[in-house]
Amino acid sequence: MKRTLLLLTLFISIFIVGCGGSGGGKAQPSVFLGNYDGTWTSTDTSVGTAVIEVQPNGDFAGEFVNTTFSLNGTFHGHLNDDGTFEGALTLSGNEFEGAGQFVLSEDKSSLTGSFTRQSTTWTFDFSRILN
Secondary structure (H helix, E strand, O other): OHHHHHHHHHHHHHHHHHHHOOOOOOOOOOOOOEEEEEEEEEOOOOEEEEEEEEOOOOEEEEEEEEOOOOEEEEEEEEEOOOOEEEEEEEEOOEEEEEEEEEEEOOOOOEEEEEEEEOOEEEEEEEEEEOO
């Protein structure tokens, strides 16, 4: 009887520990977490400014100004830990989806990258905004 009770207790303990897990959540916040502002250029010869906020889970959103054509827009997406992302630009009610890559400087003070949609590429150069 003692042996059966001991084995049952051991089985239950192993089951409880095994089910504990990490809950599937992300243990560490995105290395890109923070607020940035900077400039951008595109292969269609337009230029402008932008601000971006990266959330702990890697989701990002921001606003941009196209100073060449006096237009404002927004962008959003999800940034993976390796810097790759998929997102969309919204301008004049039209959404343009694409993909890109961000690179964080070693001292984490700047973020550079690009976003490509069809034949147009936007190149970003951001500085971290210290809060």
